[in-house]
Amino acid sequence: MKNIKHIIAVVFTFIIGLINAQDINIEKISKNYDYLAYVTTSEILLKVAEKGYESSELFQKLGNSFYFNNKMEDAVKWYEKLMNLEHQNPLDPEYYFRYAQALKGIEDYKKSDKWMKKFKEANPLDFRSIAFDENKDYLSRIEERSYKNVIIKNLEINSKLSDFGTTPYSDQIIFASSRGKSGMIYKWNNQPYLDLYSATKQDDGAYGLVEKFDDKINTKFHESSVTFTPNAKFIYFTRNNYFKKRYRKDDKDFNRLQLFRAELGENGTWGNISRIHFNNDSYSVAHPTINADGSKLYFASDMPGSIGMSDIYVVYINEDGTLGTPENLGVNINTEGVESFPFINKKGDLYFSSTGYPGLGGLDIYVIKDFEQLRNKKTNTYNIINIGKPFNSFSDDFAYYENLKKHTGFFSSNREGGKGDDDIYSFTIGDCKQELAGIVKDFKTQDLLVNATVTLFDALGNVIETKKTGADASFSFQADCNDVYLIRAEKEDYSTDEKRIEAINSIDNLNLKLLLKRDKQKVKLGDDLAKTLDIPIIYFDLDKSNIRPDAALELQKIIQVMKEHPEMNIEVRSHTDSRANDAYNDALSERRNKATIKYLVAIGKIKASRLRGKGYGEKRLVNRCSNGVKCTEAEHQKNRRSEFIVF
Structure with missing residues (x-):
């Protein structure tokens, strides 16, 4: 009985008196409606609507009467009529929310999501909007968390x-x-x-x-x-x-x-x-x-x-x-x-x-x-x-x-x-044990990582169990269903990876993949430090060669490596995509190359004798995007790169 409970849970008001409403005029029954005596009020409002009268006020009251009495099919009917009159009078966005909730009550989730999106657009800072925006796949997640035992x-x-x-x-x-x-x-x-x-x-x-x-x-x-x-x-x-x-x-x-x-x-x-x-x-x-x-x-x-x-x-x-x-x-x-x-x-x-x-x-x-x-x-x-x-x-x-x-x-x-x-x-x-099984691999090469340490934590970060991966790099834990866990993989010379498992209510086995990125890597002659240090493009403003703050952050990584390894020398190679003519790209890449080396020397205090470089323009494209070929922006971006080659 949603009516009693809804008052207890939502409105928290209990009403004793019921005003007798003989007249079907809406104004005559407003006080009765405000007193939440919806059973009587809805009957009167229905008679008004059946006579062909239409108004936002009428449809709001009818929709609310059925909504708060958990008669969602009828609530949907009258809220829909209310939405059709929206062009006449602006609606309180709360009605979008109620309509969306009523649609869930008849399991029309697709249409409900449509009106929740409209509610979010009208009230983007509402916590309900934020929760909806952060959980667009809520139905599948609820299904995954549902109990089978x-x-x-x-x-x-x-x-x-x-x-x-x-x-x-x-x-x-x-x-x-x-x-x-x-x-x-x-x-x-x-x-x-x-x-x-x-x-x-x-x-x-x-x-x-x-x-x-x-x-x-x-x-x-x-x-x-x-x-x-x-x-x-x-x-x-x-x-x-x-x-x-x-x-x-x-x-x-x-x-x-x-x-x-x-x-x-x-x-x-x-x-x-x-x-x-x-x-x-x-x-x-x-x-x-x-x-x-x-x-x-x-x-x-x-x-x-x-x-x-x-x-x-x-x-x-x-x-x-x-x-x-x-x-x-x-x-x-x-x-x-x-x-x-x-x-x-x-x-x-x-x-x-x-x-x-x-x-x-x-x-x-x-x-x-x-x-x-x-x-x-x-x-x-x-x-x-x-x-x-x-x-x-x-x-x-x-x-x-x-x-x-x-x-x-x-x-x-x-x-x-x-x-x-x-x-x-x-x-x-019922008794339920969940197998938390998976494998540990190198993020870049996908190689199996043997002898990696895998730890199972509870939701508070307390260690439950620790294991080492074997020759097949696999791991497996037995855990209770209906709980929250964290699984973390670690290995020397690698950064850690971890996954949180939420509300395990299923007896189906999980197959997890934990991917570790190398933290300590060997660098040899000919290696590109940009790839080793995961440095993206060194960006410059349009037609400019001065170092931007975001580029300076990436160059600090190069400076730090060269300071830790004074025997290391670097060749800076600057590249452009194929757009604009060849001569322009050659000159542009050369200016940017010189600006990069100048920064390493002036700001990083790296000896100039340890650096050399060249701008290659569009001469060393890494994909098909040459002059005249139609490519996506993502494809062009792969050619706009900076390389820092060890020599």
Whole structure:
């Protein structure tokens, strides 16, 4: 049920009242629309559209009504009509983004990418645009990262309404559900308000005996998303801004979400419920998760300073159980979209759901491996990985939880084939070992490099295993699936090469090629130092012979080699391409040759007796591009070269 979850994750507002809208005039229903009672509003708007009325406002409201209720086929229909009216009124680029997301919801990824490109053109500095631009091949990368050895199961306890968010507690799981048969109805979706429920694990491993979790924690309004301290003495949970029978709203008449804490009494019941000190009537705070040692609590919020519709925050838990000052995890994680439902596992990996990164559609689940360790090292950039299928789909996927030791866990989704709106799924990851195999070669000659050292590192740079290549220059490591590794090859007289392997979820073998460039090379008479030192063309400005700064940098390499080897003498050879006439090219190459030698003597303090040179114009072409032959710029460039021959 994207509607409830979307409010929790994105807008963070819960509305009680529903304004009766009898008139089909758009102006008459604007207030109803603003109050997010989309079920009723969309019906009225549809009647307006069916009468043949067209306007940007009408199509925006219709598109949004279906978009926020996860009816993407209808959202696409009305957003498309909105785009067709774009010439009449400029659109907020956010509608390009929503249209692109809705298209993913019907698996039209090609068209979605087209509108994401338009969104990027309109908002190039938006973090969602940057993420899209940096991950153009996101679909293939997600496919590569997807699991082949995982079993997911729709839990028997799911109802026809919304069930989501799973936290283990003793032999139970605690989750949110709107299955209540009595009490107030939430006008967004005409379903009962969410309460917290427990389900007990049975002998066969299934969950049953569903009952309300706690009467003091549950109220007549929404409760969801819980986390327990490691000693299980405290529970943090999400609730409407409702405390001590007082229901609070912000200045826009919206009721926000807040975090609460309850304490386990000696009699085994929860009590002493208190509000978290940074709750506020004007913004929402929700979806807590506590790390392994109980020192930090992560949550989602749209508080002032947030980058997007909701961001991930962290706050330290003091020794007395109070909380410190919240800190936004920053622009390297949060985007202008939705980041919500954080979960931190025992190893310090951070999972969260987001609409801000390229994904399969709706909310996708992402992970930053070893997040807490990296953050302790003051890392400013993180590798944000879409965890792939079957966890992610073209619908909303969120509220991830895992037990690392048992390779099991839960997540929630409103994907097709479920029992209700949002459903809870369990998963089991089968045993999986990934063979990281490859070969080490010389970058230039492609010769096999025997006795090279190959090292396997974990994501934090800790050495796991080191091997030497044999006669066939191959190497092989056995690694766990679903992790991040770095493989580095080294050999004396060579520079290193390394490859990072991200989120290995496949049991298919990898064949890696590590190519090492010679760092220490033998130089003999007749060798060209330009090739040895990887020096490109010594560039000059058009029709000029003075040394440019970029050329000076390359010439410093020659100077350094000649200083280290005083017995070495160099012949400088300057060449041009075949364009312009022969006499012009001869004179031009000669001027540039003399300028090069002059620089080596004057700036490099190289004795003139160790240098000689000549300009050859276009006399020594290295390819077919002679006078009159049509060639590409790249082909001509190969002839515009400088050579530094040892004599």
